[in-house]
Amino acid sequence: MVGDEGTLLTGVRATRVDGALSEAEQDLILPSTEEHDLDLFRDRLNAAYYPAFVDVVGSKPKLDHGRLNAAKLGRVTVGFVRFGHQAVVDPGTIDGFHVNVPVAGMIGSRCGDQSVLARPGTAAVFTPNGPTKLPFWSADAAQLCLKISRAALEHELEGLLGRPVPGRLEFGMALDLGTPAGQQWNRALRSLVDSVSMGGLPGTVSDYLERAVICQLLFAADHNLGEELAAGRSAPLPGAVRRVVELIDGAPEVLLTAADLARHAGVGVRRLEQGFRESLGTTPSAYHHKVRLERARADLLEPATGETVTSVMYRWGFSNHARFAANYRARFGENPAETLRRSLGA
Structure with a gap:
């Protein structure tokens, strides 16, 4: 049926x-x-x-x-x-x-x-x-x-x-x-x-x-x-993990070291990494990288006047063109230039 x-x-x-x-x-x-x-x-x-x-x-x-x-x-x-x-x-x-x-x-x-x-x-x-x-x-x-x-x-x-x-x-x-x-x-x-x-x-x-x-x-x-x-609810994140997630989500363009994140969380680096793995199945740095890629894609999907892949890349803290393109392609299935061309109707 x-x-x-x-x-x-x-x-x-x-x-x-x-x-x-x-x-x-x-x-x-x-x-x-x-x-x-x-x-x-x-x-x-x-x-x-x-x-x-x-x-x-x-x-x-x-x-x-x-x-x-x-x-x-x-x-x-x-x-x-x-x-x-x-x-x-x-x-x-x-x-x-x-x-x-x-x-x-x-x-x-x-x-x-x-x-x-x-x-x-x-x-x-x-x-x-x-x-x-x-x-x-x-x-x-x-x-x-x-x-x-x-x-x-x-x-x-x-x-x-x-x-x-x-x-x-x-x-x-x-x-x-x-x-x-x-x-x-x-x-x-x-x-x-x-x-x-x-x-x-x-x-x-x-x-x-x-x-x-x-x-x-x-x-x-x-x-x-x-x-x-289906339950309509999710388990709350541990405090240290939640604080770092909120920090990254609030300003993902700011590049932070492992020490910066641990200091903000109020725990050691190893404990913070353990908390991320247990709660989110990833590491703080991998989560930060994912968020920056997603923000870059959002800008490429709705580009400002004169926007380029390079300007978006730098805005979200990426410095290597080849590595950015490879990581973007691995996550979204297309090159950043393809996303921008489609958004511009080219």
């Missing part, structure tokens, strides 16, 4: 008993022309999402009614993918969170030591940094593919928890779209896809819809912080 009324998108109703959409119904989702050339399809898929090994199973070289259309927004990339052929997709380790929502067929999916057979009514959720593979994509399969910036998802989770994310977030792979929470998330995704399909989406509206999809996913999907999130 997909959605509370058997629908996936506004005006599109699943007519088959298994909840799958017919090919004609699928073609109303992010409409685009068909693609029959596997090499072109592979290149476009990799450009929109992740570098991946992509191939079809069997001897038939051409795709049958293949279709791909993806839109890269501020926080997410959302797209529709249909090979029209049995296929294998192996992106290896991915750099962001990702959700695949089948509208027809079946897709075998693996992430780390988890696996799920995704089909209409059951989505697959992928956590970054684990080996990822789609070893089976049935010939009739089609799905919505949602790539979510790791920083954007963790930022929303921090807001919901009321504190920094404590360590690594791990999702369970299977997302049941038939539960009330699953239906609510599916409606949020449906609104985003409908708005992208219509085009001309104002930035403020896109921003709201993207954040709504991310927030609803955190409530709909299973993950290791789900109980704390």
